[in-house]
Amino acid sequence: MQADGLIERLPPPLLKLIVTAGRLADKSGIKVYLVGGIVRDLMLGRPPVDIDIMAEGDAVRLARQMAQEPGARLTVHSAFGTASIKIDGFGIDLATCRSEDYMYPGALPRVRAGGIRDDLQRRDFTINAMAVCINTSNRGELTDLFGGRQDLAEGLVRVLHNKSFQDDATRMMRAVRYEQRLGFKLENSTSKLLKRSLDMLDTISGDRLKNEFVLWLNESRPEKILRRAGRLGVLGKLHPALKWDLPMSTAFRRAASGGGTTMSRLYFCLLVYNLDEEELYELLGRLNLTGSRLDLLSHQSLELKGKCGELDRLVIKRSALYFTLREYDTTAIEANRYYAKAPNLRRNLGLYLDRLRHIKTSLGGNELLKLGVKEGPKLGTILKKLLGARLDGAAQSKCDEVRLARRLAGI
Numbered sequence: 001m002q003a004d005g006l007i008e009r010l011p012p013p014l015l016k017l018i019v020t021a022g023r024l025a026d027k028s029g030i031k032v033y034l035v036g037g038i039v040r041d042l043m044l045g046r047p048p049v050d051i052d053i054m055a056e057g058d059a060v061r062l063a064r065q066m067a068q069e070p071g072a073r074l075t076v077h078s079a080f081g082t083a084s085i086k087i088d089g090f091g092i093d094l095a096t097c098r099s100e101d102y103m104y105p106g107a108l109p110r111v112r113a114g115g116i117r118d119d120l121q122r123r124d125f126t127i128n129a130m131a132v133c134i135n136t137s138n139r140g141e142l143t144d145l146f147g148g149r150q151d152l153a154e155g156l157v158r159v160l161h162n163k164s165f166q167d168d169a170t171r172m173m174r175a176v177r178y179e180q181r182l183g184f185k186l187e188n189s190t191s192k193l194l195k196r197s198l199d200m201l202d203t204i205s206g207d208r209l210k211n212e213f214v215l216w217l218n219e220s221r222p223e224k225i226l227r228r229a230g231r232l233g234v235l236g237k238l239h240p241a242l243k244w245d246l247p248m249s250t251a252f253r254r255a256a257s258g259g260g261t262t263m264s265r266l267y268f269c270l271l272v273y274n275l276d277e278e279e280l281y282e283l284l285g286r287l288n289l290t291g292s293r294l295d296l297l298s299h300q301s302l303e304l305k306g307k308c309g310e311l312d313r314l315v316i317k318r319s320a321l322y323f324t325l326r327e328y329d330t331t332a333i334e335a336n337r338y339y340a341k342a343p344n345l346r347r348n349l350g351l352y353l354d355r356l357r358h359i360k361t362s363l364g365g366n367e368l369l370k371l372g373v374k375e376g377p378k379l380g381t382i383l384k385k386l387l388g389a390r391l392d393g394a395a396q397s398k399c400d401e402v403r404l405a406r407r408l409a410g411i
């Protein structure tokens, strides 16, 4: 089967390198293919991100030859027999075709060298299991053993065989991710297999779950994935207390339009916002996130949630608001802002995030020393009071600050 014009959809610098790779492979007498996500995305007309190349032969040798091209930068991962090339902002990963089998559910696969057919058989979904040959004489020849092209046309995510989720339960998380990203549907029997295989998620290590979880959060619409994962029971398998509900949906919608400092971290805080301390502790442990940045931020977010009652006031001194919230990372405050139902609370958190946290005094420590303030704890106290006066409008200029600093220092 031919996939005419597919490779030609690559941006020019990539296309040039791929054509070169085909020529080099011809000379070495090996077959080389584009595989997986790049074939899927080219067929869908989506912009290419990274490229995977599989060689029925020595992939590292081929990569070394390709890297002679101008602008190409090579990294060899000797331990894995793989290589990566960076060119023009794109990444190309090269590996040798392999076959895999699983000793037991959730185990990492046993890997052996193989041909392109073996390589496609170990993959997750039909839409990710196609290969396009790039050798000069066979360029554009499509290997589609499982009807991936048809499934792409029909918008279906389908596993390759009935044991797929048992072999690797992270595929359930991947299935939901592709389904929601591409606006597809889980094919009927795949959906049934998934629901029947949920317990297999227990066989997956924390690190692997974490990786897939982070991929969810880095998608452009993670709320769609989380909602769907909630309905399918995948979310509840990660922790029984994780539920997708209307307030969460509202918070995600607000966050998506309001933005945040680091969106994936904010989404994590929103997702765990309704867990109690113990549930959060268990979830972080399960995802091997204990001690991570997400651990810190989600704990801060819950701690601040406990203080929100104090901040839900029509009239609040700006300095008091500032010094309470200064203790928290912006992401933890954003999470509380997007969940806040009370208008005063929402306004106060927004006031801090949008304005107060950017306010600075004109005088710094050095200026205070020049004014004659002695070094020591008092200097810190004066700086804090100057900032408070700035926030509350009691000092509006550098002159005001100088006057206030002198008065506070008694000079």
Ligand code: ATP
Binding pocket: 035, 036, 037, 038, 049, 052, 122, 123, 124, 125, 128, 129, 168, 170, 171
């Ligand atoms: P994207 O990066 O757009 O999410 P991708 O298809 O490039 O999609 P990767 O995670 O980079 O995804 O994986 C590359 C390919 O490796 C996939 O297309 C798929 O064929 C295969 N693959 C990845 N993870 C698994 C898995 N758990 N089981 C089977 N095959 C997998």
